[in-house]
Amino acid sequence: MEIFSISSLLLLFFLPFSSLPSPAIARGGERISSNLFSGSVNSNNWLFKRHLFEANHSPVRGDFAHGYMTNSELEKAVKEFGRRCSKISRIYSIGESVKRIPLWVIEISDKPGQEEAEPSFKFIGNMHGDEPVGRELLILLANWLCDNYMKDPLATLIIKNVHLHILPTLNPDGFTLRRRGNANNFDLNRDFPDRFSPMNDDVDSRQPETKAIMGWMKGRHFTASASLHGGALVANYPWDGTDDRRKWYYACPDDKTFQYMASVYSRSHHNMSLSKEFPGGITNGASWYPIYGGMQDWNYIHKGCFELTLEVSDNKWPKANELPILWEYNRMSMLNLVASLVKTGVHGRIVSSDNGQPLPASIMIKGINYTVKAGRVFGNYHRLLAPGESYEVTVTMPGYKSKATHILLGDEAASLDFILDPVKDPPKQKLPHGCDCINDNNSKLELVELLNGNHLKITLAVVGILGFTCLVLRRKMIFKFRRQKQAMVGNKRQNVV
Incomplete structure (x- = not known):
């Protein structure tokens, strides 16, 4: 009886804490089969946090959206940042969504809007409407850089040596609808031109958000970039697809470099590198599962931009009170990834x-x-x-x-x-023997007369003066170029x- 009373008291003490929200402990996927490294994946045996969701999947409940910025609040936050940090930032739009919501970008640099001999990096969030963590983290990142410029060495290094561009949301319509696709119910990460399939070759059929990204990349070269997703905890790198559409490790030419970049993010993260599903917290996209029409491969193939797909939360839409934890878990990863543009290579x-x-x-x-x-x-x-x-x-x-x-x-x-x-210039070839370059016989006689007598002396004098002038000018140019060197x-x- 005494034991029962003590147990009851302990139960009453701990019961209120059981209702508190659990921290965002990222696992990189839940294992529900013992055949992790068997080489085959059965959808009946495995639950992947980042799988191919169908368009008709269940929408996110309204209570989970509470605490996240609405699209109007996000736009207000972007513009407020631009006013508060105007010396190191510029705000611009790359286009509009299907519902005509502007796609705002924050550029952060010590010389925003100016072209410099510096690398550029871009972050893109909320590509999938039901993965909103990225949009929140990117606003936090921008404000942290502004607050710590000339105070923190890493913030100062990035702002002085990199042009950072942040697009918090690529899919504001999907966010409002609480679904993966955009307002036309298209998965934007299947809408880019693909190296293996002609399915996205029709320019007119692409979504406005996709066209906005492609137009953005036409006018600016980015050295590297990253897209923030949710539903797992892993840094994903090319290739995302395979030529035979099978699931296997399909390495791109810069496989070692991409492994290094993904590891920079993973090792800087609180626990991404501890993943039991993904060794080191990184994965080749095709080895995980192949996709086609993805933004990551298109960036690398067509624009010379080294892009990663970052799964930053094993929960696609965690409760808003977990966002501060997710920010702390991912902050150093995002900073170190951008800084790697100037620290390596x-x-x-x-x-x-x-x-x-x-x-x-x-x-x-x-x-x-x-x-x-x-x-x-x-x-x-x-x-x-x-x-x-x-x-x-x-x-x-x-x-x-x-x-x-x-x-x-x-x-x-x-x-x-x-x-x-x-x-x-290659030496001029001699004219073939017998080539009649001057068709008029009278012209030939005039040329002979010109080379006779006084005409010959005048001609040689002119040639000599021109030669001396060219020699003087050449010496001056050589001296000038040596000084430049x-x-x-x-x-x-x-x-x-």
């Missing part, structure tokens, strides 16, 4: 030796079948690579001699400028090829 500028002008040359790495282009305005390039390896870097440009060099990439970024020499070698960059 190979960076530099490519210019012409004859006039010092920037060249939009191609940068290739031996053994990696992928080309990165330098910018047209500054000739700058930012080539992401996995650290700790040796690479042969080759730069090519039509009309110029190619150059190559070897580097051993450590934990720090390598600075490597290239000065390309133009290809000299010396100025370039004397700047902060470590290596010039």
